[in-house]
Amino acid sequence: MKVLTAPTVGEMVVKKSRFIAEAIPVDSPEKAREVWRSQKLKYDNGGHIVFAFAVGSSGGVQGCSDDGEPSGTAGRPMLEVVKNSGITNLIVTAARWYGGIKLGTGGLVRAYTECAQMALENAPVRELQYMSHIDFALPYNFLEVTRKRLNELAFESFDESFAGEVNFSGRLPEANLPELEKFLQDLSKGSIQIKLIDNALE
CATH class of the missing domain: 3.30.230.30 (Impact, N-terminal domain)
Known part of the structure; x- marks a missing residue:
């Protein structure tokens, strides 16, 4: 549709x-x-x-x-x-x-x-396409390279908060989620985990 x-x-x-x-x-x-x-x-x-x-x-x-x-x-x-x-x-x-x-x-x-x-x-x-709503956190030293990759994967940020780490909340096309997961895994040697909130047709 x-x-x-x-x-x-x-x-x-x-x-x-x-x-x-x-x-x-x-x-x-x-x-x-x-x-x-x-x-x-x-x-x-x-x-x-x-x-x-x-x-x-x-x-x-x-x-x-x-x-x-x-x-x-x-x-x-x-x-x-x-x-x-x-x-x-x-x-x-x-x-x-x-x-x-x-x-x-x-x-x-x-x-x-x-x-x-x-x-x-x-x-x-x-x-309309399925969008994945996700949360994840990463160290400050990964921020710039991650932002660049998020833009390439059509990530739309709802919220960014800065405390001990940078916390992201947003959405991206469901088809792009595996690529983001692999990028963050490779970047952090497996320490960054994505929390999937839901998938919705939008």
Whole structure:
């Protein structure tokens, strides 16, 4: 799965009805509904603010709303676009301004589907990967060479504390953990041990 990293917009006009779809990163159903409420305020002159969202490591937590459009013509088609995109942790909202010509149920389904696709077409994303959360400590004389290796292994530090030793707490891609373990073992002749806190898909 991939996660959306920045908002994107798609806009189209169908038989004088204007559609603006926005894809916005979120990390929970509560945040998705909060974004939807803010979109309703932002587009308070729009007739309908439809939404579809998916959150979680597999996109399994989902929701959608037609927001007054005929049942099944708006939120559900947009949710299908979200599911088929392979992207999670996002909400797609769509505002529609009626142009005086009825689109019919089939026309609405096509329009909401297409505007959601436009919003996600070139969306900036990153791949989810398993990250290892770890703690370890090392002597001061190993600090500089270790920092250099940590950067090479994409280690993200949460905390560094300096007492009798330098204590590191952070995360790195799970695939890089064996290489870090070998580096520290070789560096310290086996005296530095890594404490694995957990592995999480992030």
